[in-house]
Amino acid sequence: MLSMKTQYAFKALMYLAQKDTGEPVLIAEIAEKKTIPIKFLENILLELKKAGILDSKKGKGGGYFFNQRPSDVRLAKVIRLIEGPIALLPCVSLNFYQKCKNCDERHCGLSNVLKEVRDATLQILESKTVADIAMLGVV
Amino acid sequence: MLSMKTQYAFKALMYLAQKDTGEPVLIAEIAEKKTIPIKFLENILLELKKAGILDSKKGKGGGYFFNQRPSDVRLAKVIRLIEGPIALLPCVSLNFYQKCKNCDERHCGLSNVLKEVRDATLQILESKTVADIAMLGVV
DNA sequence: ATACTGCGTTTTCATTGAAAGCATAATTCA
DNA sequence: TGAATTATGCTTTCAATGAAAACGCAGTAT
DSSP: OOOHHHHHHHHHHHHHHHHOSOSOBOHHHHHHHTTOOHHHHHHHHHHHHHTTSEEEEOSTTOEEEESSOGGGOBHHHHHHHHTOOOSSSGGGOSSSOOOOTTOOGGGOHHHHHHHHHHHHHHHHHTTOBHHHHHHHHHO | OOOHHHHHHHHHHHHHHHHOSOSOBOHHHHHHHTTOOHHHHHHHHHHHHHTTSEEEEOSTTOEEEESSOGGGOBHHHHHHHHTOOOSSSGGGOSSSOOOOTTOOGGGOHHHHHHHHHHHHHHHHHTTOBHHHHHHHHHO
């Protein structure tokens, strides 16, 4: 299951994408509209900024806005950034690989199956973007 | 990512399935061969027993053994039992459904995508069994 | 200059994961 | 019957993580 943090990240991104105007949006506004604890949200938005997905402006008229186009932000990227590995085991992860003790991966039936799961999952999460999930939200 | 507990559960099940002989196997033997903390393993095996997957016998010559055939134990069942929901969000889970606040699921782009992920995942985890992953392990 | 707004650092609190300890119940075998 | 063997039940512990709250600093517009 995705953590609260990741869920909040998606809600914030969807909100920004739906507002559509390129104008900066206040953290406080996102927090209120999406009922996210404001200090927690600050953290999340900062991570998204450091990853190059969002950018921000301080002072009056400041706030957060997209640095990349929402249609360029793949869901897999957001999940890896906020949540961590997508795979179900470390020894199956592409981006966070770690060898698992006590199992020879070449012949481990479990990791073979979980690789299939990973690939099926990634095929979806790498093809869908923030723009996709924001559009459906508006319907 | 799957918890240690779930990984241990799979290791134990694979070990039992590979031994093949219907004879009871000591908790201590599984714990040693698979380097699993013994008291933790006791708990796990007990859960598997309560779920009807394994059975046990006390006293000399006792231990754990399969109650169902390994080829009847789907991976999805084990994960749901030990780990919990397979879906990435509660509002997308079949077996552990919970409504999520602040989002109308019918029109939520995120939950729509995560439903696709869930279905792709389940298609694999519902079709593979303990027997499958145990066989590959022996190759 | 000052109000506004994001940034940084630290602390807290509750929950969960991952065990360890110890006593009890069932079974076998001598 | 009794002792050894093995699983079961119940409680406690310990560390890590998730989810925040507190407080103050830094940049920007007017």
